[in-house]
Amino acid sequence: MGDGALGTVYANGAVIVREGEPGNCMYVVQAGKVEVVREDGGRERQLGVISEGSFFGEMALFETEMRSATVRALGDARVLMIDKRALLRRIKEDPLLALNLLKTLSARLREARRAQEEA
């Protein structure tokens, strides 16, 4: 997984963000995969798997709600934390940076709608 590499290495099953906890940063997967799960009627349901190069936890940048799902490592995963303050400072100077986030949000919205329709 890279001793001394950028970010933090999480072992298989380690929780990176927990549903219901406050959050003020987002994360980018640098290596490996993470899974997104949510408690649903006492049972855990997998909402998706996020792989290298993709980010999660971005909702914390735009609202002050609690984390909407739990994210944990699926196998060893190396994850980089992105500070809200640093990112918003940069978006203020370069609004095009927010486009990358919007693209991901748009894709997730489409995916959620498809999953809802299939259910």
Place this chain on the structure above:
Amino acid sequence: MPLRKVRRGLSPVGNLAAAGTSAQPVLSLEDGARVAVIGGGPAGSFFAHFLLKMAAEVGLGLSVDIWEPRSFSRSGPGGCNHCGGIVSESLVQILATEGINLPLDVAQRGIESYVVHMDVDSVRIASPGGERRIAALYRGTGPRTGEATPWESFDGFLQRMAINDGARVVRSLVSGIEWRDGLPHLLQADGAASPYELVCIASGVNSNFVGLLAQAGIEIDPPETMRTYICEFRSDPETIQQVLGDSMHVFLLDIPRLEFAALIPKGEFVTMCLLGEDVDEKLVHEFLHSPEVKRCFPVDSTPCVCTCSPLINIRGPKRPFADRIVLIGDSGVTRLYKDGIGAALRTAKAAATTAVFQGIAAEDFGRHYAPTCEAIAADNAIGKFMFTVTHAFKYARFSRRAIARMSRNEQASPGSARRLSSVLWNMFTGSAPYREILKDTLHPAFLTGMTWNLVLGARPRRRGSKVV
């Protein structure tokens, strides 16, 4: 619908200025336009990457040539861009958000803390987020060693990214620039001339290309520079890990003319960077043989395998652009002393955005690119003031004691505000604008804490030095 303006014609610089206001032609990039990037370092590759990416999004086909005679796959000076090789915390995060993740073989080490060495003490300042978010890397594939290293070049990685986006690398030296039929032509030593609609200059300050612009009648002053000194020491990785760990070591020493000094561990190498006024052999010797350096690094038993004295940009031109010409990165405006690669990304993206969405006339760059340069220059003015204050603190023993005491106490108290640690971290890493650092130092709690520690620092102290 694309936001680009429609070009009504071509016009040389002189004609454009004389064209009057009402019928002034608009210069913009049209489908099939040719763009030259002079210099294949980070600024040039970022520019090519963003230009091609944004052009593709608006359905604009561009032909981008990166003129770079060096190959970054070579070790030693031939493939090096002469730099300390630190990618700041904020830049690592921005790159990741842009979808640019540094591979393991490019980011040799993640830096997890800084150790500030002073004569009165050495204090370890941990990464605020508790994770490695600063990358130590090489611009080429490593220092001159005569053997292969397992690392990939950072500049080479970015250049490959630009090539994947569609840029073409021309391994040839540009010997000049000339205007013909209203277009800039790049000249080569054999007399060949290549016309371009737009020329982006990203050649840095260690080439004389910006100086050649005057010969083409382009009035852009070259940046003001300062000479630095970089030396690569080599030892076995275990020894380097044992003495320096995963920390960057910075030195606040009372040595005249020395502005900043750092030791950066990179596997089997240690990069030493010195910034100061007229860095010469005497200053290097004085630094290396200071007790603070000897305390943390065995200089005498570690051979120096590669040295250079590159220039850095300390003040950019007021107008780093003209019609069809834009200067970015170190050739234009960059951050003072820190985060030059971060400034390269900011100026490259701002210039590319202007070229794709607004136009390529001086007026377009003045309206849409200049604000980014002016923001960096204004922040540098604050940075200059901050470094002057740091100087004053560096030269008095009681103030050095105050810095050591306050930061040591903060580091020993997890969960505390750690105001001085945050200021030092941001000053050394370049992770925050100087404006924000100044704001942090004006907080009443910081001023009260610092005043109290200055009072205590004025009292004699009997403890020996140690890293906490």
